[in-house]
Amino acid sequence: MTKTKAPQNTSYDIVIVGGAIMGSSAAWFLSDDKDFDGTVLVVEKDPSYEFSSTMHTNSCMRQQFSSPLNVRISQFAADFVKNLPRYMGNDSRVPNLSIQSFGYMYLADNADFADVLRQNQIIQNAAGAATQLMTPEQIKAAYPFYNVDDIVLGSINTVDEGFWDATAVFDWWRRSARERGVEYVQNEVVAMTKNAAGTQVESVTLKSGDVIACGKVLNASGPRAVETAKMIGVTIPVEPRKRYSWVFSAEKPLDRDLPLTIDPSGVHVRENGGGTYQAGGHTDIDPAVAYDDFHMDHSLWENHIWPILATRIPQFEAIKVQSEWTGHYSYNTLDQNAITGPHSEVENFFFLNGFSGHGLQQSPAMGRGTAELMVHGAYKTLDLSPFHFDRLAQNRPIIEKAII
Ligand SMILES: Cc1cc2nc3c(=O)[nH]c(=O)nc-3n(C[C@H](O)[C@H](O)[C@H](O)COP(=O)(O)OP(=O)(O)OC[C@H]3O[C@@H](n4cnc5c(N)ncnc54)[C@H](O)[C@@H]3O)c2cc1C
Structure with missing residues (x-):
């Protein structure tokens, strides 16, 4: 009760x-x-x-949106987070926070989505975001752990984009x-x-x-x-849609921060610190669920998420899942x-x-x-x-x- x-x-x-x-x-x-x-x-x-x-x-927060208003909304979030004590009236108890700006790496594996990234970059730059486009060669040079064989373009912004508390x-x-x-x-x-x-x-x-x-x-x-x-x-x-998350450790951690990487499949993964990483995704069929349905589909990791991650980042062949959970988006259809x-x-x-x-x-x-x-x-x-x-x-x- x-x-x-x-x-x-x-x-x-x-x-x-x-x-x-x-x-x-x-x-x-x-x-x-x-x-x-x-x-x-x-x-x-x-x-x-x-x-x-x-x-x-x-x-996490990002400035890589295609609507200028969404970019500006996130820019205020970044300012608010980085200046929390000032916004809170210089209350000495309030902690100084920062944004771990590893950026979001959007990866395109086809010409259409590459065009979307190009158009988005123009909008984002005009709104003051520092989004950069990267060729597969540039991606590989900056982040050697990625497999970019199928990638035609990437886009990333490492200013005020990443994890925050x-x-x-x-x-x-x-x-x-x-x-x-x-x-x-x-x-x-x-x-x-x-x-x-x-x-x-x-x-x-x-x-x-x-x-x-x-x-x-x-x-x-x-x-x-x-x-x-x-x-x-x-x-x-608006309806509840289930989203799955996993935190895993890598037997051989990456040698630099992993951006929040959005694989062309939609699966995403990011740096979590200490040789651990956080991945997220959902089932292909993505229905509205009951408000109290937080059931974990354990096969999703083995059959869908992990194979995609290990293909994109071969070092993730050897990993160990530490925790997993489901949450609900309030999904505007x-x-x-x-x-x-x-x-x-x-x-x-x-x-x-x-x-x-x-x-x-x-x-x-x-x-x-x-x-x-x-x-x-x-x-x-x-x-x-x-x-x-x-x-x-x-x-x-x-x-x-x-x-x-
Ligand atoms: C897996 C996952 C990853 C996400 N990652 C990100 C991210 O990286 N960055 C980002 O910006 N966003 C992210 N989001 C989205 C973000 O979490 C939500 O948009 C945000 O938390 C919504 O907050 P809210 O207060 O609207 O809703 P909620 O956090 O769901 O809160 C609603 C509250 O209302 C209460 N409530 C409901 N009905 C009643 C009632 N009748 N009477 C009293 N209380 C009621 C509930 O108990 C609940 O506490 C993510 C979401 C999920 C699920």
Whole structure:
């Protein structure tokens, strides 16, 4: 039986459904806004976050996107991570973090995808990213461990692209938000009540039976976003998709950092430190799964992932799997991109959903933007309106050609 706790009050200016990286980012940026002195309640059904997407990630950021806005969103993530103490008001307890910029190495084995990499590089460079294209010979010279026999082009950026400590940022958002008065409660939002006109959510009902009046509601419920949206009678194209991860040690570790390598098969692998590496992938048939389905398919490694890795990096013939797990993407079936902003009719219901495989690095910009929109009614920094909910009805996908 899940434990629940009643909130201290019966009314809040903002109720956030889900307290993982997105909910906590929004909560912290709200608490950081000098023009906002309202009350914020974060309702989180599982404060261990055991099954959240946030706890299952690769914890990497990249600037290699095909949409300039996605590049800028990640650039803010890099700035935020590298300047965490400054963003947190020069709090001396906050650690200095860095990005382990081994880069993402996209590999193309055909002319069409090589063209996509070329087009992406132009967009990325124009947005200020340092993406470089590499011929197979250049790849081999810089990273002799790769087999590039089938490769026609690679693309990599080693500035602000690689591993970062998302757990530390997540912890500090929660800790600092709480210290500034944001209330986190273990409970589950199970229903919402709208006003007679259907234009406002008036209250949320919790699993404990408590009914909490709210000024605004934020859906930050990850792969369950569709369930939260249903509470106001809305459907969004988000579903849980299973993603598998493995950490393995190599008998003979590579002699330099392994970029987060995206093999043409879609399988990816990156440096994990100390002669270990982290790989990820999914099954060819990639259905929506049940919210509680974290079953590990052990044959996937032997039959699919490892053979691909050992072909791309022959030194990975001799490895030992140390740990493995499954996690869920909150997969936006329209375009695998964020769904943000207010609902078009239920005006005080906001979305932070559908981040698929790149939500961790988007959390600083998305939390900041959502707080701006909720407090000021407009974006003050990066304009995130292209991702707004209304693009779903208008069938306006933002096609991202650099998806993992
Ligand atoms: C294997 C894997 C690798 C990834 N790698 C990367 C990466 O390298 N870089 C990157 O940027 N992104 C990555 N991602 C994506 C990233 O992890 C997610 O986009 C991000 O964590 C989403 O955060 P979230 O807060 O929206 O959702 P979640 O972390 O899933 O959190 C949602 C929370 O809402 C709570 N909740 C749901 N419904 C309710 C309710 N009704 N009431 C109360 N609480 C509720 C849940 O308990 C949960 O804690 C990866 C994801 C996976 C699965």
